[in-house]
Amino acid sequence: MRLLLILLAAFAGDLRAGELSVAAASDLVYCLEELHAAFEKEHPAIDLKTSTGSSGNFFAQIKNGAPFDVFLSADVSYPEAVIKAGLADEESLSRYAVGRLVVWATGEKTDISSGLTSLSNAAIKKIAIANPDHAPYGRAAKAALQYFKMWDQVEPKVVYGENIAQTAQFIETGNADAGIVALALVLSPKLAKVGRWVEIPGESYPRLEQAAVVTRRGQDNPASALYIAFLRSAKAREIFDRFGFRLPQ
Template identity: 45%
Template sequence: MSLWTATGCTERSAASGIENPPPIIVAAAADLQFAFTEIAELFEQRTGQPVTLVFGSSGHLAQQIENGAPFDLFASANIAFVERLRDKGLVLPETVALYAEGRIVLAVNRDVEIEIAQLQDLENPLIQRIAIANPEHAPYGLAAKEALLATGLWESVEPKLVYGENIRQTLQFIQTGDAQAGIVALSIANVPEIRWTLIDADLHTPLLQALAVVKSSSQPEAARAFAAFVNSEEGRVIMRRYGFVMPGETLE
């Protein structure tokens, strides 16, 4: 898990109505690292409300909330984790909202000279290590597994798989060459070290991403304000730029 804290110099928070408010703590799925960092910076500029972003796999973050972690808002890569917390009374049910649909891509380290343009190419014996996020707790890893199962490739490539704790670590395996190829989120794929190909969304369960305010939040109104900003047009412009599909829209 990584931690990022927004900083700012405005004196009054429109979100909380107090001077120098403490940061809200947002538990965010790792596929949101680039998009939410930008959104949090803009939110703070607009409101003066600091934001601390804690990134990890959705399953691990949900478990931390169940164990009492002091998060104010949970942004999951899979609505199922938010619904589980809602059913346990751990998030405010009226704040549960979809904010995006994610996509997965086949990513290849640029130093790999083998042609890897479709999932079937992963069976090439020269490809020895393939990275995906752990499907047990990472929604993008589960989507990767579903795509490999749907194409009949799971059994042949499973011995080559290396698992990242979250989708950001999975990308790092490919960036460093520890894995020659892998399946990662489109939202974090535009990095210099890799080339990527979009994977057909019909090969996996839709990655419906949802957020909710944590019931134990010490700053529920500020958390609600950040959630609303994510789903505002300003927030959605940023999300679209990182390849997310907005609720009710399709990927162009």
């Protein structure tokens, strides 16, 4: 009998009332800590459950029935694909921020003063970018390198992070000499004092419009609408500003 109770308790970890599960792109990993603290201050009754990873990974998971209420992508195409798959309501689509790309290096001797073109220096042996197959920041990084006609030259030096946060970790540990990451990551309190960064000109890659959707599952959760409204609030905007996100159109 006691064993059965323990077993039941172990299975009871699923989402309960008053909880909202948020799947968010990895560029938000630090920004979200502040956003969610502010949200929970405004709505103390709602308990947020946060998962971060690559947008493409979350899209695949949601397609396979992952229990997320809200999906914050690093682009617009994945949320649109969720809607197209009938797994989210079109009206819930909300553009919350525009991301920016930077070249980042942490080694004292690594020179990235000329931005993207520095990456072709022989001294830079490994360049980390997010996986362009399923991470929007990886796609943008590849687009920027192609725009400056550097891709073919630097491709042999490129290593791929599973998402943009792992990409930053490769550079932070020094295993990669430099790389292309989200400005939001290097502006975070955790990484602000680590290394140097140079912004990549916005015209060299497709605009990183980031959108959120409420999933079919999240529609029944009253907290979902509150959360989307919060993303557009002045308080949230102030936090997005601090992490270098531009205002969406």
